[in-house]
Amino acid sequence: MAQIQVQHQGHVSGPSGVAAAAGAGGANQFVTTSLYVGDLDFEVTDSQLYDLFNNVGQVVSVRVCRDLSTRRSLGYGYVNYSNPQDAARAMELLNFTPLNGKTIRVMYSHRDPSIRRSGSANIFIKNLDKAIDNKALHDTFSSFGNILSCKIATDPSGQSKGYGFVQFDNEESAQNAIDKLNGMLINDKQVYVGQFLRKQERDSALNKTTFNNVYVKNLSESTTEEDLTKIFGEYGPITSAAVMRDGDGKSKCFGFVNFENADDAANAVEALNGKKNDDKELYVGKALKKSERELELKSRFEQTAKEAVDKFQGLNLYVKNLDDSIDDDKLKELFSEFGTIVSCKVMRDPSGISRGSGFVAFSTSEEASRALGEMNGKMVVSKPLYVALAQRKEERRAKLQVSYNIGKNLLV
């Protein structure tokens, strides 16, 4: 059992679970009597659920949810009580009870997924001792308010991964828990407690981090360090300004300006990015570290490569079984009667010998498909041509893999 030794002052109690879950007007009376039971072992049955939950109150109905066709358990179910008091008591007493050796999680049933998805009032905890389980986590955080859901991340064997999540029913409780528990010791480990952020949100939060160094490009060749200092100095004190130059001292038309204060750097970017300087539109932004810049270049390169392939989709023909005497020009000649040829290439090995295949791209997909229809199987010099729409590399690899697997299955 985990030993919690958190010392936080000012015990904060949230609204009672029942009242909070019921909502003010009790518009949905079932909210308070219907429980969701998750993390069920797949062998758990309706009657097991009934037996367990009927111990603590009068159960009206239970159900383990199952896949319609396979009848396999989906690992969650519902328990409905006749009154809210019993439901609340069941939550209190049965949450994190083991059933078939697996700890169940009990929550009020929220059929509307919007709260779950919103991620509001949701906090993330890391550097947790591996001995801390769902229940210990719940006990630690329940003093800050009403918990909707609470879970330690585990590996497939059930071992804690040392981090977890607690979602409260209101932001104030979540903020309070963060304020009081972040950096505290639990089982002698200093935990981090913060707002839960999705990966995307985390990345953009990271990108917003402050910076002092500003990158500027699209300078005119005559722009000097002094000019930069004058232009950027409007926004605050500058510690350095540099125009990058080649070996002959000729400007590479980009440079860096370092500000004393990050706020000034941000203001300069805001004000100067896109502004005209000597008839050229400046790009002004946060200066990236080398690794960051390489990452960005790489992803941009991959993006344009993909776009280039997409652009040819339906326009590019793959041709094989070409006679060795066919070169780029002859290939173009063969296909030119069907339309405008944008590009045309016979593939060759490093020594220049034709591989007997090539690509012909047309300006419209109509031209390409007509050429395909007319030229596929046509005798050229000594052999019948094979013509098909060119496939993307990954696409072709995937298909080859499939046919290889089918072939393998046939052999077995």
Next chain:
DNA sequence: GATGAGCGT
């Protein structure tokens, strides 16, 4: 070091 998945008759 780490930032989720789950809601029926």
